[in-house]
Every structure is written in structure tokens, then in C-alpha cells.
Amino acid sequence: MTASHLPAEHPVVRTGKVGVLLVNLGTPDAPDAKSVKRYLGEFLSDKRVVEIPSLVWQPILRGFILTTRPKKSAHAYQQVWSDEGSPLAAITAAQARGLQARLGDAAIVRHAMRYQSPAMGKELDALLEQGCERILVAPLYPQYSAATTASALDAMADWIKGRRRLPALRTLPPYHDDPAAIAALHADLARQIGALAFAPELLLLSFHGMPERTLHRGDPYHCHCRKTARLIGERFAQTHPDLRIVTSFQSRFGRAKWLEPATDTVLVEEARNGTKRVAIAAPGFSADCLETLEELAIRGRDDFLAAGGSHFAALSCLNAGEAGIDLIESLVRRELSGWI
Numbered sequence: 001m002t003a004s005h006l007p008a009e010h011p012v013v014r015t016g017k018v019g020v021l022l023v024n025l026g027t028p029d030a031p032d033a034k035s036v037k038r039y040l041g042e043f044l045s046d047k048r049v050v051e052i053p054s055l056v057w058q059p060i061l062r063g064f065i066l067t068t069r070p071k072k073s074a075h076a077y078q079q080v081w082s083d084e085g086s087p088l089a090a091i092t093a094a095q096a097r098g099l100q101a102r103l104g105d106a107a108i109v110r111h112a113m114r115y116q117s118p119a120m121g122k123e124l125d126a127l128l129e130q131g132c133e134r135i136l137v138a139p140l141y142p143q144y145s146a147a148t149t150a151s152a153l154d155a156m157a158d159w160i161k162g163r164r165r166l167p168a169l170r171t172l173p174p175y176h177d178d179p180a181a182i183a184a185l186h187a188d189l190a191r192q193i194g195a196l197a198f199a200p201e202l203l204l205l206s207f208h209g210m211p212e213r214t215l216h217r218g219d220p221y222h223c224h225c226r227k228t229a230r231l232i233g234e235r236f237a238q239t240h241p242d243l244r245i246v247t248s249f250q251s252r253f254g255r256a257k258w259l260e261p262a263t264d265t266v267l268v269e270e271a272r273n274g275t276k277r278v279a280i281a282a283p284g285f286s287a288d289c290l291e292t293l294e295e296l297a298i299r300g301r302d303d304f305l306a307a308g309g310s311h312f313a314a315l316s317c318l319n320a321g322e323a324g325i326d327l328i329e330s331l332v333r334r335e336l337s338g339w340i
């Protein structure tokens with residue numbers, strides 16, 4: 001008997017469930033030097049993150065960085081730690097709960113961190129145990145970089161290698177120029193700016209930095225950031241024609257040249273050149289984290305005010321708010337097309 005003998009309306013029978021794994025970078029389990037050391041040791045040993053041969057890099061990492069940085073970073077984490085733990089972990093968990101509420105019985109949603117916990121391998125195992133035969137792995141990085149997106153996929157690949165029976169797998173592509181992402185960012189930033197007690201002259205769009213050589217080696221990250229910023233800027237030109245928009249790169253690490261201009265330098269130069277009122281946003285982060293809450297909202301503010309600025313506001317990421325979950329839902333639903 002061939003398929004043509006089946007009634008035309010014969011339903012497609014889906015055996016097994018659909019799973020979604022939201023992934024973000026990772027964070028220490030506690031804001032103490034020991035936990036931060038464990039986190040940084042794993043993160044900075046990833047060859048996608050530090051592209052220096054291990055023979056050269058590991059002695060520097062073990063002998064210098066991991067003996068000095070954890071204490072300093074732990075102090076920074078302590079300033080932003082919440083009752084629910086690290087902001088990045090708490091917000092990612094809330095995003096997974098928000099997406100689960102939207103998808104209902106259509107899919108099982110879990111979340112994982114590329115480094116530390118919850119580990120990607122464990123969460124993928126949990127989805128299998130829950131009966132998922134199709135899984136979407138969704139790294140929540142709007143802009144692709146080898147250090148973030150590809151590294152998350154490496155962890156997925158490691159998990160694949162250790163399993164006999166695998167589900168069908170899909171991954172979420174970068175969404176740096178997705179109209180839904182740009183519209184969500186513009187609307188949410190405009191809403192936050194409208195609620196400020198002052199009118200900013202400048203909106204600084206600060207992206208996480210990368211070593212400049214990654215750009216010359218073909219990483220699209222820099223181009224993706226620039227495009228996101230241009231598209232957000234085009235929308236603000238329509239709604240806020242007097243608002244000046246500048247793009248910068250934050251969180252410089254190590255001795256190599258990083259993408260420029262640096263956020264801290266721009267804040268100081270703007271203040272010295274007479275800019276008084278600034279709002280800063282981080283459209284490359286889907287969730288607030290140490291880099292936005294401490295580096296921008298605390299140190300950025302101090303730098304700007306000390307250099308002569310009068311008003312400073314750090315705007316929130318999309319996080320697990322209505323606009324954030326709307327965006328994640330639309331990105332995920334598109335990737336699940338044909339599965340749910």
C-alpha cells in the first residue's frame with residue numbers, strides 16, 4: 001500500500017515531545033572568590049574565548065589571572081547579587097518560565113549555562129528523559145561570535161558525542177538584524193527613556209567587546225553589533241530626532257587590542273566635551289548581568305559624573321519582561337516551525 005491510499009487528511013503523528021533549551025553564558029554559583037575562580041577557570045580555558053595556544057596561555061591563567069582576578073570580580077558580583085542568585089542566572093531562569101507559559105503543552109522549556117550550572121549536558125539529558133525527540137538549542141546572543149554562539153554549540157557537540165540515541169536538533173540563528181528584535185529593543189528603550197526624570201542628549205549603545213583580531217579573522221560579531229546599532233538608530237531617528245546615538249564596546253580583557261571605541265573612554269570624553277545627560281543601553285545582552293549592572297550602571301555612572309556629566313541612566317535589557325518574552329517566543333516559534 002502506498003501513501004496515496006491514505007485519506008488526504010491523514011494526520012501526521014508526532015511521537016515524542018519537543019524541547020527548547022535556552023542558553024546563556026554562565027556565571028559563578030556564588031559571589032565569593034572560590035566560586036568565581038572556578039567559573040573563570042572554566043570560561044577562560046575555552047579556546048573559543050582565549051585564542052592563545054594553551055602552552056602559553058595556561059601558565060598565565062593559572063599563575064596570574066586566577067590568583068588575582070577572582071577576588072576583584074567577587075567584589076563586583078557582590079554588588080549586583082540578588083536573593084535569587086546571580087542576575088544572569090535568575091533572569092535566564094525567568095525567561096525559560098515565561099517561554100514555557102507561552103508555549104504550554106507544545107514544548108518543554110529548560111535553560112542552561114555554557115559555563116558552570118545548570119550545565120548544558122545535564123539539561124539536554126533532562127529533556128531526553130522528559131521524552132523530547134526534537135530539541136531546539138537557543139543561545140540567547142543576538143550577535144554571533146565564536147566566543148559565545150559557537151562555544152555554546154561546541155558544548156552541544158560534546159554532548160552529542162557522548163550519546164547513543166540522539167534527538168533531532170536545531171539551533172537558533174543570530175538575530176542581530178531581525179525586525180522583531182529591533183522593534184522590541186527600540187520600543188523598550190523608548191519606553192524606558194520616556195519614564196526617565198530627564199531627557200538624555202545621548203543614547204550610548206554599549207556592546208560587549210572582543211579582541212580586534214577576531215574581526216580580521218572573519219568573526220562577524222563586530223559587523224553584527226554595528227548593524228544592530230544602525231537599525232536601532234534608524235528607528236530612533238524617526239521617534240527621537242534630537243537624540244544622538246553612539247556605539248561603543250565594553251569589558252576589555254587582557255593585553256590585546258579590543259574593538260573600539262571603548263565604552264568607558266566614550267563616557268569620559270563625552271562628559272569632558274560637554275555632554276551632560278546620558279542614557280546607556282546594552283542591546284547585545286538578552287539579560288542583565290555583571291557587565292551591565294556593575295560595569296555600566298555603577299562604574300559607568302561614576303566615570304561619567306566624575307568627568308563632568310550631570311545625569312546618567314543605565315537602561316535595562318529586555319530580560320523576562322513582556323517585550324523580552326514576546327521576542328523569545330517569536331524567535332523560538334519560527335525555529336520550531338513544522339515541529340509544533
Ligand SMILES: C=CC1=C(C)c2cc3[nH]c(cc4nc(cc5[nH]c(cc1n2)c(C)c5CCC(=O)O)C(CCC(=O)O)=C4C)c(C)c3C=C
Pocket residue numbers: 025026027028040048049050069073086088141145147148208209210211251253284285288289290291
Ligand atoms: C554578549 C556577548 C559576550 C561576548 C562577545 C563576550 C566575549 C568575551 N568575554 C570575555 C571575558 C569575560 N566576560 C565576562 C563576563 C561576561 N561576558 C558576557 C558576554 C559576552 N562575553 C556576559 C553575559 C558576562 C557576564 C557574566 C555574569 O556572571 O554576569 C567575564 C567575567 C567577569 C569578570 O571577571 O570581569 C570575563 C573575564 C572575553 C575574553 C571575551 C572574548 C573573547
Ligand SMILES: [Fe+2]
Pocket residue numbers: 208251
Ligand atoms: Fe564576556
Ligand SMILES: [Fe+2]
Pocket residue numbers: 251290291295
Ligand atoms: Fe566586565
